[in-house]
Amino acid sequence: MNAEEYTVGVVAKMAGVSVRTLHHYDEIGLLEPEGRSSTGYRLYTGDDIRTLQRILFYRELDFDLEAIRAILADPASTDVDLLHRQRRLLTERVARHQAMVALIDKELNARTLGITLTPQERLEVFGSSVLEDNATRAEEQWSGSDLWEQRKLRASAYSAEDWREIRSEQSRIHQRFLDSMNAGIPATDPTVMDVAEEHRLHLHRRFHDCDYGTHRSLAESYLANERIGLNFDDVAPGLSRYIHDAINANAERMTDA
Amino acid sequence: MNAEEYTVGVVAKMAGVSVRTLHHYDEIGLLEPEGRSSTGYRLYTGDDIRTLQRILFYRELDFDLEAIRAILADPASTDVDLLHRQRRLLTERVARHQAMVALIDKELNARTLGITLTPQERLEVFGSSVLEDNATRAEEQWSGSDLWEQRKLRASAYSAEDWREIRSEQSRIHQRFLDSMNAGIPATDPTVMDVAEEHRLHLHRRFHDCDYGTHRSLAESYLANERIGLNFDDVAPGLSRYIHDAINANAERMTDA
DNA sequence: CTTGACCCCTACGTGGCGTGAGGCGGCACG
DNA sequence: CGTGCCGCCTCACGCCACGTAGGGGTCAAG
Numbered sequence: 001m002n003a004e005e006y007t008v009g010v011v012a013k014m015a016g017v018s019v020r021t022l023h024h025y026d027e028i029g030l031l032e033p034e035g036r037s038s039t040g041y042r043l044y045t046g047d048d049i050r051t052l053q054r055i056l057f058y059r060e061l062d063f064d065l066e067a068i069r070a071i072l073a074d075p076a077s078t079d080v081d082l083l084h085r086q087r088r089l090l091t092e093r094v095a096r097h098q099a100m101v102a103l104i105d106k107e108l109n110a111r112t113l114g115i116t117l118t119p120q121e122r123l124e125v126f127g128s129s130v131l132e133d134n135a136t137r138a139e140e141q142w143s144g145s146d147l148w149e150q151r152k153l154r155a156s157a158y159s160a161e162d163w164r165e166i167r168s169e170q171s172r173i174h175q176r177f178l179d180s181m182n183a184g185i186p187a188t189d190p191t192v193m194d195v196a197e198e199h200r201l202h203l204h205r206r207f208h209d210c211d212y213g214t215h216r217s218l219a220e221s222y223l224a225n226e227r228i229g230l231n232f233d234d235v236a237p238g239l240s241r242y243i244h245d246a247i248n249a250n251a252e253r254m255t256d257a
Numbered sequence: 258m259n260a261e262e263y264t265v266g267v268v269a270k271m272a273g274v275s276v277r278t279l280h281h282y283d284e285i286g287l288l289e290p291e292g293r294s295s296t297g298y299r300l301y302t303g304d305d306i307r308t309l310q311r312i313l314f315y316r317e318l319d320f321d322l323e324a325i326r327a328i329l330a331d332p333a334s335t336d337v338d339l340l341h342r343q344r345r346l347l348t349e350r351v352a353r354h355q356a357m358v359a360l361i362d363k364e365l366n367a368r369t370l371g372i373t374l375t376p377q378e379r380l381e382v383f384g385s386s387v388l389e390d391n392a393t394r395a396e397e398q399w400s401g402s403d404l405w406e407q408r409k410l411r412a413s414a415y416s417a418e419d420w421r422e423i424r425s426e427q428s429r430i431h432q433r434f435l436d437s438m439n440a441g442i443p444a445t446d447p448t449v450m451d452v453a454e455e456h457r458l459h460l461h462r463r464f465h466d467c468d469y470g471t472h473r474s475l476a477e478s479y480l481a482n483e484r485i486g487l488n489f490d491d492v493a494p495g496l497s498r499y500i501h502d503a504i505n506a507n508a509e510r511m512t513d514a
Numbered sequence: 515c516t517t518g519a520c521c522c523c524t525a526c527g528t529g530g531c532g533t534g535a536g537g538c539g540g541c542a543c544g
Numbered sequence: 545c546g547t548g549c550c551g552c553c554t555c556a557c558g559c560c561a562c563g564t565a566g567g568g569g570t571c572a573a574g
Binding site: 264276294 | 553554
Binding site for chain 2: 060087090091093094096097101168174175178182
């Protein structure tokens with residue numbers, strides 16, 4: 001049963017990394033195999049492999065090897081803060097990538113329609129969704145992260161009864177969006193904007209501060225998510241877009257007035 | 258109006274990159290500023306900035322600088338195939354990142370509950386979601402991509418009238434899930450499983466082949482997306498999870514029988 | 515006893531910058 | 545008119561996480 005000793009090549013294949021990588025980890029002392037054969041072959045045990053899996057996990061999260069070494073060395077340093085940080089980085093990246101997929105879709109759509117986008121048009125898109133993003137990202141995402149904290153905090157305080165109530169509020173709002181959309185009413189119709197306003201107030205009361213700007217960026221994220229075909233796009237294709245438009249129309253109406 | 262000439266520092270700030278990066282791009286001839294001032298200062302024009310934006314776009318997609326150079330050089334290579342490829346890369350990455358976020362959440366949850374995961378437990382997670390992922394990723398993602406093609410193909414054929422019909426089907430199904438959840442009926446109740454089965458048939462008829470396995474992985478993606486707080490979680494928190502559970506219960510019932 | 519796959523180690527290469535060092539250019543303030 | 549001080553310039557070396565090449569031992573099968 002203790003015959004679980006593997007040579008580099010085997011381990012490499014199992015873990016999906018190169019032999020050189022294992023050599024490297026050995027060199028820098030990040031993962032030294034338990035033993036060597038009489039002929040100098042590295043012999044990895046099951047424990048080693050498990051350590052390797054942890055290493056690869058953190059590597060995938062974009063920790064550099066020194067950080068990983070620290071994590072492995074001090075079991076307590078896998079601390080919550082660190083994980084939160086990584087979570088934030090990941091979700092930021094996901095959001096950016098989703099926006100980029102939306103971009104690609106836009107380009108593809110234009111192409112299949114035979115409309116080659118002018119450089120200008122293309123750059124507007126890049127400008128607003130990639131670069132501006134890059135510039136203001138930190139700020140935006142911080143506020144975004146803040147919202148999340150707030151939301152979590154409040155959510156944790158609700159009872160099962162509260163949740164039932166909240167859900168019924170939500171389902172009513174949701175249904176009204178759906179009905180309007182199915183009836184063919186444009187998202188910019190005042191009655192639909194009213195629903196958007198209710199949606200905003202609902203979020204504000206139940207979850208987190210939600211001014212018009214915040215509401216707008218939430219709408220963006222609905223949209224970004226719809227583009228990759230997740231969301232409840234399966235349940236109601238176009239609904240994300242519809243709600244998004246309504247929210248924006250409402251925000252404009254309210255901030256102009 | 259032609260006063261749009263910017264020095265490195267300005268451009269760097271605008272684009273959210275370092276001055277050194279711009280120097281580097283100049284060095285390797287990837288982005289050479291249109292001109293220089295009499296004193297040797299790099300002067301970037303609006304066009305240069307737009308090129309930079311494209312560069313950063315592709316960089317975000319993990320193209321190396323040589324590949325980017327090629328793309329920029331050959332206008333025809335911004336072609337549909339390439340975009341499709343990039344779309345796939347992006348969505349794959351999004352999926353992986355989302356899975357990783359879910360992983361982090363799991364770890365965080367365990368920690369706040371004071372349950373330090375045993376190495377064993379942790380490795381089950383790693384095994385299934387990271388390493389196995391590494392091994393079978395290509396295959397999985399291909400089949401996933403297939404569904405998408407099918408879906409798009411079919412979706413493009415529907416008329417506005419069709420869509421109206423489809424939406425009403427969907428909204429009925431959606432509403433039934435919501436009602437059941439609000440009524441406190443467990444997701445594993447046969448009546449709810451029936452809704453899940455209808456959902457599956459709906460997808461199958463309207464969008465793409467959808468056997469129980471496919472349905473299950475769709476359920477997973479709903480869930481993965483809920484974890485990052487997007488989706489219609491704002492509209493109905495817990496609904497993703499509820500539908501997910503119903504789908505799984507239904508799939509089990511059907512494949513066992 | 516050969517063959518071919520696998521292992522060892524040494525050592526240099528690479529990509530995409532970061533990080534000085536040493537020295538001009540420009541301009542606001544005293 | 546000097547004098548900071550910031551921003552720009554050009555070398556040029558450093559860094560990380562490996563890739564790659566090369567010369568040579570090892571192991572199991574035929």
